[in-house]
Amino acid sequence: MAHLPIVQFEEQIIRTVEDNSVVVVIGETGSGKSTQLSQMLHRHGYSKRGIIGVTQPRRVAAVSVARRVAQELGVKLGEEVGYAIRFEDRTSDLTRIKYLTDGVLLRESLSDPELSHYSVIILDEAHERSLNTDILLGLVKRLTKLRASNLKVLITSATLDGEKVSEFFSESPILNVPGKLYPVEVVYSRERPISYTESCLKTALDIHRKEPEGDVLIFMTGQVKVFSPAPPNCRRFIVATNIAETSLTVDGVVYVVDSGYVKQRQYNPSTGMYSLDVVQISKVQANQRAGRAGRTRPGKCYRLYPSLMYQDELLDVTVPEIQRTSLAGTVLYLKSLDLPDIDILKFDFLDPPSAESLEDALKQLYLIDAIDENGAITSIGRTMAELPLEPSLSRTLLEANENGCLSQALTVAAMLSAETSLLPNRSSKNNEKKRKQEPVELPTGSGYGDHIQMLQIYEQWDRNGYDIRWCRDTGLQERGMVFVKDVRKQLSQIMQKIAKGSTDVRANRRYRESEHDYRNLRKALCVGYANRLAERMIQHNGYRTIGFKPQLIQVHPSSVLKADDDGMFPNYVVYHELIATSRPYMRNLCTVEMRWVSPIFKKLENLDVSKLSGGLHRDVRNGEGKSLELTKKENVAARTPDDHESRVLAARERFLARKAQK
DNA sequence: GAGCACTGC
Numbered sequence: 001m002a003h004l005p006i007v008q009f010e011e012q013i014i015r016t017v018e019d020n021s022v023v024v025v026i027g028e029t030g031s032g033k034s035t036q037l038s039q040m041l042h043r044h045g046y047s048k049r050g051i052i053g054v055t056q057p058r059r060v061a062a063v064s065v066a067r068r069v070a071q072e073l074g075v076k077l078g079e080e081v082g083y084a085i086r087f088e089d090r091t092s093d094l095t096r097i098k099y100l101t102d103g104v105l106l107r108e109s110l111s112d113p114e115l116s117h118y119s120v121i122i123l124d125e126a127h128e129r130s131l132n133t134d135i136l137l138g139l140v141k142r143l144t145k146l147r148a149s150n151l152k153v154l155i156t157s158a159t160l161d162g163e164k165v166s167e168f169f170s171e172s173p174i175l176n177v178p179g180k181l182y183p184v185e186v187v188y189s190r191e192r193p194i195s196y197t198e199s200c201l202k203t204a205l206d207i208h209r210k211e212p213e214g215d216v217l218i219f220m221t222g223q224v225k226v227f228s229p230a231p232p233n234c235r236r237f238i239v240a241t242n243i244a245e246t247s248l249t250v251d252g253v254v255y256v257v258d259s260g261y262v263k264q265r266q267y268n269p270s271t272g273m274y275s276l277d278v279v280q281i282s283k284v285q286a287n288q289r290a291g292r293a294g295r296t297r298p299g300k301c302y303r304l305y306p307s308l309m310y311q312d313e314l315l316d317v318t319v320p321e322i323q324r325t326s327l328a329g330t331v332l333y334l335k336s337l338d339l340p341d342i343d344i345l346k347f348d349f350l351d352p353p354s355a356e357s358l359e360d361a362l363k364q365l366y367l368i369d370a371i372d373e374n375g376a377i378t379s380i381g382r383t384m385a386e387l388p389l390e391p392s393l394s395r396t397l398l399e400a401n402e403n404g405c406l407s408q409a410l411t412v413a414a415m416l417s418a419e420t421s422l423l424p425n426r427s428s429k430n431n432e433k434k435r436k437q438e439p440v441e442l443p444t445g446s447g448y449g450d451h452i453q454m455l456q457i458y459e460q461w462d463r464n465g466y467d468i469r470w471c472r473d474t475g476l477q478e479r480g481m482v483f484v485k486d487v488r489k490q491l492s493q494i495m496q497k498i499a500k501g502s503t504d505v506r507a508n509r510r511y512r513e514s515e516h517d518y519r520n521l522r523k524a525l526c527v528g529y530a531n532r533l534a535e536r537m538i539q540h541n542g543y544r545t546i547g548f549k550p551q552l553i554q555v556h557p558s559s560v561l562k563a564d565d566d567g568m569f570p571n572y573v574v575y576h577e578l579i580a581t582s583r584p585y586m587r588n589l590c591t592v593e594m595r596w597v598s599p600i601f602k603k604l605e606n607l608d609v610s611k612l613s614g615g616l617h618r619d620v621r622n623g624e625g626k627s628l629e630l631t632k633k634e635n636v637a638a639r640t641p642d643d644h645e646s647r648v649l650a651a652r653e654r655f656l657a658r659k660a661q662k
Numbered sequence: 663g664a665g666c667a668c669t670g671c
Contacts (some may be wrong), residue, residue: 058669086671103671132670222667241667263667276666288664321669329671388671417671559665583665 005031006177013037013175014044022153022172023145025551026162028179029291033156034065034124038097039073046152047096050119055102057130066099086388101271102132103388106139107334110385113337114143116214121153126165127158127284129320129351135330141169141341158284160316168350182294185255188307196220198260199304199356204237207255207302214254214299219289221263221278245284256293258286258302260309266324269360271551272532273578282318294371320351323456327353327361328391328531332370335377336385344375345613362612363548364531367603368395375612386498387491389413397491401499403520408455410495410505412521414488415454416576418586422571423457424478442473449561449573449590451525452518458484526592529574530600534586538653541569543586545578545603546597553578556585566658571651572597594651601647 006013006027016023027033038052040247046052056062058104066083075081082091083099091098100108102123109115121140125134140153157165163172193199200218207216215236222241236252241263262281267274281289286303293299303310322330331344345358365371370381370391377385394414400409415422443460445453457474461481464470471478492505526533534543534553541563545551555561555569556579563569572594575586 101670103669107671128669130669222665243668265667278667487671558665579666581666585664 003180005030005038005180006036008034009175009177010040011039014301016173016175017046017152017154018040020173021148021151022155022169024162024166024169024172024174025154025156025177026159026174027177028159028181029288030180030295031177032180033177034061035069035072035469037122037154037156038099038120039069041152042097046120048119049150051095051117052097052120052122053105053115054097054099054122054124055105055133055136056099057102057125057128057133059101061125062099062101066097069097069099081649087490102130102136106132106135107388109139109255110333110336113339114146116147116153119150120154122154122156124156126155127161127317129318129322131321131330134320134322134350135333137165137168138348139337141348144169144216158287158317160284160287164317165350179291181291182296184290184294184298184300185300186290186391187300187302188310189302189304191306192309193304195303196261200257200259203257203302203304206235207257207300208235211255211300214297215252216252216255216257218257218259219290220259221261221605252296252574253292254297254299254387256289256299258289258301258303260286260303260305260314264324267326267357269326269354269357270549270632271578272326272360272545272547273580273584275580282315283310284315284317322349322353323351323357326390327357328364331358331361332365332377332381332385332391335365335371336382337414338377343613359609359613363607363609365391366607366612367531370395371612373606373608373611383498383626386446387494389417389491389639391526392532393417394528395530396524397495398499399527400524401495403524404504405520405524406495406499407504408518408521409524410488410491411455411458412451412525413491414484415458416451417487418477418480418484422454422477422484423475440470442474442476445560446518447562447591448518448522448590450559450576451590452521453560455518458488486489522590522592523596525574525590526596526600529576529590530603531576532577533597534573534575534589534590535647536569536571536573536654538650539657541567543569543573543584546600551578551584553584553586555589556587559589560589561589568654568658571654593645597645614618 025033025037034054038054038585041047043054056065062085066081067077070081073081078090078092079094081094084104085101086104109387115121123133123136123140126137137155143151144153155165155169166172166174167642189199200220204216204218213235215238218237219241220239220241238253260281261278262285263276264278264279265274290301293301301464334344334347344362345355345552362371362375365381366373368391369378370384372378380395380398383398384391387394387397389397393416397406397409397413400406440516443453443456445456457476461470468478471481495505531547533546535546536543541555543553543554543555561569570591571590572592574592576588577589579585
């Protein structure tokens with residue numbers, strides 16, 4: 001502890017915190033900021049009138065840092081020092097220092113909007129700009145005014161964006177704390193490489209031939225096929241994605257090879273489509289990567305791009321997640337806080353998302369009844385916000401509860417919440433060769449699509465007593481399935497607490513209908529996914545999204561949904577997401593019936609985005625309502641041809657086209 | 663008939 005650089009700044013830090021409600025701390029890797037700031041404030045009495053809360057973007061970090069601080073203070077974890085992450089709250093009445101994920105703090109603020117339990121809030125790793133951190137930055141800024149007398153806020157960030165954060169908090173002071181990294185020599189390429197894989201391999205081999213011992217960490221954008229040069233003196237080569245920038249620390253790394261690129265998922269609010277793009281990293285990321293070479297001794301970082309590119313082309317800071325993701329959940333959350341002085345389109349973000357993105361979110365929320373036509377949150381929306389799910393799934397749960405199929409919907413929602421793909425990739429020939437015995441057959445959704453398949457899979461696991469061996473035999477991801485079980489349990493508990501009427505949440509509850517057509521569940525999904533509906537084209541198996549700007553899309557080949565005997569897909573489906581890879585696809589879909597869809601068309605006709613924002617009157621007063629006016633007109637134009645009769649006609653045509661094919 | 667970086671409630 002004493003050897004940490006931050007310790008010698010204790011007095012200065014405390015003095016600055018005394019005099020200011022917000023302090024920005026620039027601390028490089030190894031400065032000890034995550035473990036020491038909370039202890040310093042604790043020593044100086046800041047934990048007497050409230051808890052010192054420290055947020056982390058990742059769960060493992062929250063746990064491991066809490067553990068270390070408890071150890072340093074010589075207390076039992078969960079008493080004076082504790083942590084709270086999803087599924088696990090290790091705090092008690094004694095807790096004075098609390099580490100938590102920023103997601104958990106956001107949840108807490110739902111029931112305690114002023115976060116009154118806390119005397120200090122430290123937002124750690126703010127430079128990573130996770131969605132939750134960004135929302136917290138806005139909320140906390142508001143709190144510093146509301147609770148000016150009894151709340152201290154510390155934001156820790158990286159060198160390159162400290163100024164910006166300070167400006168956001170009305171020029172709050174910036175403290176610099178040096179890190180404890182060894183010097184890292186940065187070597188640039190003379191030119192841009194033609195092939196990054198080749199250039200990586202060449203650089204790695206060069207290091208191996210010319211440099212003294214030490215492991216090599218190589219940052220690429222994805223899986224690399226073959227990369228194991230037989231090492232005579234045993235040097236490790238670790239090929240990693242950006243996971244090694246933050247989540248994963250590899251000891252013994254002395255050399256870093258940085259491709260300069262990262263694969264990033266982005267959301268396009270005008271099409272509702274996600275894409276995975278290989279993009280240039282930011283300077284913050286480049287420095288983070290380089291820093292991985294200097295953890296144990298002086299190291300070297302080989303950047304596979306020219307220094308001019310670093311200076312001129314790389315953005316200073318990573319594009320914040322809030323500008324790359326669908327904001328339906330975020331907007332619903334903010335609406336549910338009922339902040340009187342807040343118009344969603346004007347919420348004080350460090351980097352505001354585009355008006356288009358916020359409007360997209362409002363439209364989505366309107367279609368699933370979370371907000372009314374004036375943009376006010378509904379009682380349904382309020383209940384939805386309690387659930388740690390994306391709004392479509394929250395809405396599905398509430399509807400399913402009305403339909404008497406909550407148990408099934410809980411399972412589907414939990415399955416869809418699982419991080420990575422749970423299902424084995426059966427089609428690949430490699431897998432078949434590797435597997436010794438034939439895998440147990442999985443259910444296929446009875447022709448209703450992927451949601452139903454997920455339900456059937458989980459039910460089968462349930463019938464097998466949640467045996468982990470069953471997952472192994474079927475090729476399902478074991479850890480993923482356990483996660484699903486945890487999520488399902490959490491959702492069940494929340495539903496029992498908040499939902500009206502009877503809620504039967506037992507996973508093994510058998511419905512007679514489940515043997516047949518899953519009608520009630522699919523109906524509930526249709527209501528929840530009213531904003532993700534697609535209609536098949538008349539002559540072929542392509543689909544068109546129904547909404548504001550129709551997109552032409554295909555069923556993703558991984559879908560369990562198969563064409564019928566006539567070679568055709570169903571007329572209407574709801575989808576979980578749109579993803580543009582080699583083509584625009586919809587992934588994870590469920591068949592629905594036309595008569596369930598009709599109310600959605602009606603809602604689309606009544607929609608007026610300018611009213612939804614709930615802030616137009618104010619905008620007019622301030623003379624700033626331009627972007628809203630534009631989108632309003634464009635939406636009206638896009639939806640006029642979608643009346644009920646023409647849909648019935650189209651459905652009939654599809655039927656006839658199908659007959660003709662026979 | 664494709665192919666998926668990484669978090670989190």
